[in-house]
Amino acid sequence: xxxxxxxxxxxxxQRSLVRWVCALVAxxxxxxxxxxxxxxxxxxxxGELSWGGDIxxxxxxxxxxxxxxxxxxxxxxxxxxxxxxxxxVRARFVQNDWANLVPSLERGTFxxxxxxxxxxxxxxxxxxxSRPYFLYxxxxxxxxxDARVRADVTSLRGLxxxxxxxxxxxxLLRRNGIEAVLYEGQEEPYADLERGRTDAVLLDDIIATRxxxxxxxxxxxxxxxxGYYAAAxxxxxxxxxxxxxxxxxxxxRSGELRAIMARWQIDDPRLAQIVDWTxxxxxxxxxxxxxxxxxxxxxxxxxxxxxxxxxxxxxAMVLAVLLGMLLALTRQYGPRPFAAVAVAYVEVMRGTPxxxxxxxxxxxxxxxxxxxxxxxxxxxxxxxxxxxxxEVYRAGLQAVPKGQMExxxxxxxxxxxxxxxxxxxxAFRLALPGVTNDFIALLKDSSLVSVITVVELTKQMxxxxxxVRSWLLPGLTCAAMYFALSYPLSRLSRRLExxxxxx
Amino acid sequence: xxxxxxxxxxxxEKTVLAGISATFDDGAAVSLVGPSGGGKxxxxxxxxxxxxxxxxxxxxxGETVQPGGERANRAAFAKLRGRVGFVFQQFNLxxxxxxxxxxxxxxxxxxxxxxxxxxxxxxxLLAKVGMEEHGHKYPHELxxxxxxxxxxxxxxAMKPEVLLMDEPTSALDPERVQxxxxxxxxLKGEGLSLVIVTHEMHFARAISxxxxxxxxxxxxxxxxxxEVLSAPKDPRTRAxxxxx
Ligand SMILES: Nc1ncnc2c1ncn2[C@@H]1O[C@H](COP(=O)(O)OP(=O)(O)OP(=O)(O)O)[C@@H](O)[C@H]1O
Ligand SMILES: [Mg+2]
Numbered sequence: 052x053x054x055x056x057x058x059x060x061x062x063x064x065q066r067s068l069v070r071w072v073c074a075l076v077a078x079x080x081x082x083x084x085x086x087x088x089x090x091x092x093x094x095x096x097x098g099e100l101s102w103g104g105d106i107x108x109x110x111x112x113x114x115x116x117x118x119x120x121x122x123x124x125x126x127x128x129x130x131x132x133x134x135x136x137x138x139x140v141r142a143r144f145v146q147n148d149w150a151n152l153v154p155s156l157e158r159g160t161f162x163x164x165x166x167x168x169x170x171x172x173x174x175x176x177x178x179x180x181s182r183p184y185f186l187y188x189x190x191x192x193x194x195x196x197d198a199r200v201r202a203d204v205t206s207l208r209g210l211x212x213x214x215x216x217x218x219x220x221x222x223l224l225r226r227n228g229i230e231a232v233l234y235e236g237q238e239e240p241y242a243d244l245e246r247g248r249t250d251a252v253l254l255d256d257i258i259a260t261r262x263x264x265x266x267x268x269x270x271x272x273x274x275x276x277x278g279y280y281a282a283a284x285x286x287x288x289x290x291x292x293x294x295x296x297x298x299x300x301x302x303x304r305s306g307e308l309r310a311i312m313a314r315w316q317i318d319d320p321r322l323a324q325i326v327d328w329t330x331x332x333x334x335x336x337x338x339x340x341x342x343x344x345x346x347x348x349x350x351x352x353x354x355x356x357x358x359x360x361x362x363x364x365x366x367a368m369v370l371a372v373l374l375g376m377l378l379a380l381t382r383q384y385g386p387r388p389f390a391a392v393a394v395a396y397v398e399v400m401r402g403t404p405x406x407x408x409x410x411x412x413x414x415x416x417x418x419x420x421x422x423x424x425x426x427x428x429x430x431x432x433x434x435x436x437x438x439x440x441x442e443v444y445r446a447g448l449q450a451v452p453k454g455q456m457e458x459x460x461x462x463x464x465x466x467x468x469x470x471x472x473x474x475x476x477x478a479f480r481l482a483l484p485g486v487t488n489d490f491i492a493l494l495k496d497s498s499l500v501s502v503i504t505v506v507e508l509t510k511q512m513x514x515x516x517x518x519v520r521s522w523l524l525p526g527l528t529c530a531a532m533y534f535a536l537s538y539p540l541s542r543l544s545r546r547l548e549x550x551x552x553x554x
Numbered sequence: 555x556x557x558x559x560x561x562x563x564x565x566x567e568k569t570v571l572a573g574i575s576a577t578f579d580d581g582a583a584v585s586l587v588g589p590s591g592g593g594k595x596x597x598x599x600x601x602x603x604x605x606x607x608x609x610x611x612x613x614x615x616g617e618t619v620q621p622g623g624e625r626a627n628r629a630a631f632a633k634l635r636g637r638v639g640f641v642f643q644q645f646n647l648x649x650x651x652x653x654x655x656x657x658x659x660x661x662x663x664x665x666x667x668x669x670x671x672x673x674x675x676x677x678x679l680l681a682k683v684g685m686e687e688h689g690h691k692y693p694h695e696l697x698x699x700x701x702x703x704x705x706x707x708x709x710x711a712m713k714p715e716v717l718l719m720d721e722p723t724s725a726l727d728p729e730r731v732q733x734x735x736x737x738x739x740x741l742k743g744e745g746l747s748l749v750i751v752t753h754e755m756h757f758a759r760a761i762s763x764x765x766x767x768x769x770x771x772x773x774x775x776x777x778x779x780x781e782v783l784s785a786p787k788d789p790r791t792r793a794x795x796x797x798x
Contacts, residue, residue, distance in 0.1 A: 452646070454642060454644055454646035455646060455648065457646060458640075458646035458647070459648075460604065460635070461602055461639075461640040461642075462659070462660035462664060462708070462709075462712060463660060463664045463712065464660065464663065464664055472659070472663060473648055476650050477648075477649060477650050480650060
């Protein structure tokens, strides 16, 4: 009777499992069908050209109109509309994280990426660039009093230079062996330069003008080279790319292109050279330099990234373990007002994103405390994880039988000593598997600290992926390294749990 | 001498101790017996301040304990707890320490003895309770009876004048009860006062000089075990002993 029941139950489980798998396969098939078919014909058929950009890139590219929130404005908005008009369709903006514009384009999220994409060798291998629509300069800025920085790359040797990851400026710095500090926004590099966290910033002149030149303590040192912005397409959408090339030529020759730039105060006589852009110019621009191949040098960089990950994780965990214990004890045994503060701390830290906390700590507080990126990473993650550890310990403290405390008191121990010598060590033992699990989670969450310019394992992976124009090998290497770090920990946690279950 | 003067205690609405008065001589072994829920454990816990009481006073080991618990008796408890040992019904050995570690914990950290001299004495105490072989073991590696003996050694390590024990025979096989009787008789011979809560009448008879019968928070009868346990006068005691 009972075994019949068990067999029946098992059969039911198997059947529902099969059903789930079928549903999943169907769903995936559906999703992959959804991937739009691109090309000029498809765009015309839809009557719409979708284009990707990031409003976070800010003025004057694409940004939210401060007077009419929710409306996008910027020179690229004007340009996209002009292009769409030439193609006889509407333009539709798609918001997309700037760092992921190219992968999103490849996945078919939009037809065209148009957002200050620099024509770099790394990108030309992956996307089909249009003719350029803007000529920019890589502008070097430094603090007014700092004479070390000159308009010459070699003067930057040994200095820390802020820039955006995977930009042409980043390429230039790397090719010359200069330490690049990588940011994800345009405002922060200049703020950090002002505060002395970096010695110079190398970025496109448009960005420098909007965000750097306005700061009185900074000066323009000079320009280190030129570069071009162009629209990017999937290589398979050649017909669309060609149509946009033609449209851009018409827009440029009619004078509309420079009129748009003039409207946004970024017109420059030198733009004349992209008005009469020839096929040879384009061929010259796209002549890719040698492309990096994933090899030992990358593995070495990955090892460095992994070392940063380990340092951040261990540092943050030590802080979290100590502060977490203090919070749990205060909450459980402290005087009421202190206990309330501990409760509030835990709730606030758990109830707000750790990314936000990192931003606030590193950029928000930089006027009052100057933390190095590594310190801010350790402190930020540590403070956040302390809230989780506090909960793990609280469970541990509650699981220690009351008789342990009573036995200690009956032997004449003061309460504090009884806690320290009897209750806490036992609670810690009970909490250890949970702590180990959290450490594994922390190891992976440590990738978030790249937003405050720490190059750890995941950041290294994205840099390398762009270099070698593939996510596969760098991605697998990165995954393997994370796994190598976390697997021993998960084994340890299971061993601890087993040992606990036995005693 | 232990002296209880009209000790009262309530848990919420419920009166658990309804005016307990008694005097126990130095070096005597006292048994507290009576039906379940009568207040035996509560009274025992009041004697070393693990439980506070609401009225009356307790004199023990040269200190006077007043109502009001920890807050009102800080100084008294600080002195008293070294002189009054407590052996819990569940033993409550420190589960993260070995038998030796349990025994030396308080001498080293409360009394400030050196680890080596405390360890030396701990070995002697474990030998005395017949546990010299098991000093390196953790509580979960010991049987109930073995844990109890470590718990006794742990209490003795503080050189108490009084030893309080809650149901020392409840974790034992009947044939082991005699071992505990011998162990406790030996301790009594060394001048230790004993207050023991028990359900075992044979045990109470064998060990004690004085028996108190607690019933619903009152001592309904007390005296020498011969009288109280063999020829009780109070009908409630007779009922409890199954003599009616
Ligand atoms: N912490 C507490 N809160 C509320 N009531 C309690 C508490 N501890 C004990 N009591 C009550 O006090 C009364 C006396 O309990 P106590 O444990 O002293 O009895 P006992 O004589 O030791 O019983 P037993 O022989 O079953 O151990 C019981 O009715 C019990 O329910
Ligand atoms: Mg009891």
